Amino acid sequence: MKQLARVTALLVVLAAPAGATHLPQVEPDPSLSARDVVSIQIEALQNNDSPYENRGIEVTFNFASPTNKRMTGPIERFKVMVHSPIYEPMINHRDANYENLRVEGEFARLDVILKSIK
Numbered sequence: 001m002k003q004l005a006r007v008t009a010l011l012v013v014l015a016a017p018a019g020a021t022h023l024p025q026v027e028p029d030p031s032l033s034a035r036d037v038v039s040i041q042i043e044a045l046q047n048n049d050s051p052y053e054n055r056g057i058e059v060t061f062n063f064a065s066p067t068n069k070r071m072t073g074p075i076e077r078f079k080v081m082v083h084s085p086i087y088e089p090m091i092n093h094r095d096a097n098y099e100n101l102r103v104e105g106e107f108a109r110l111d112v113i114l115k116s117i118k
Contacts, residue, residue, distance in 0.1 A: 027062045034108030035101060037063060042112055045082075045090045056091070057082045089116035 025032065025040050032040070041060045048056035061069070061078050072078045081087065095115040102109045 026059050034103055035098065035110060038098070038110050038112060042090075042093075042096045042114070046093050046096065048091045054079050090114060092117055 025036070026044075028037070041063055044056035044059035046056070048054060050056075057079050058075060060082070061073070061075050064072065064078075069078075072081055082091065093114040093116045097113045099111045099113065100109070
């Protein structure tokens with residue numbers, strides 16, 4: 001059964017993936033656009049276990065805000081959370097569509113629709 005997961009990203013909502021195929025960045029950088037920040041995280045989660053297990057989750061954690069890291073970390077706890085039923089459809093998803101990018105000052109919002117494997 002196919003599932004669609006809708007993810008709304010507030011610049012670095014869940015955290016952020018890196019290790020993206022065409023965006024090799026694995027940590028935040030001021031030169032990245034809001035769309036790049038989200039794409040890096042989503043692509044890292046899509047290829048979560050490449051080149052090693054849970055790398056996508058680690059990249060996502062790298063992009064998390066300090067407040068988010070305090071609430072969801074350390075990394076081992078974050079990995080367990082992302083593997084929970086709520087977030088697991090994001091892991092190794094098949095496809096992602098990005099819609100409705102809105103930037104207001106220092107904040108950005110981007111809707112992401114994921115097509116999961118299951």
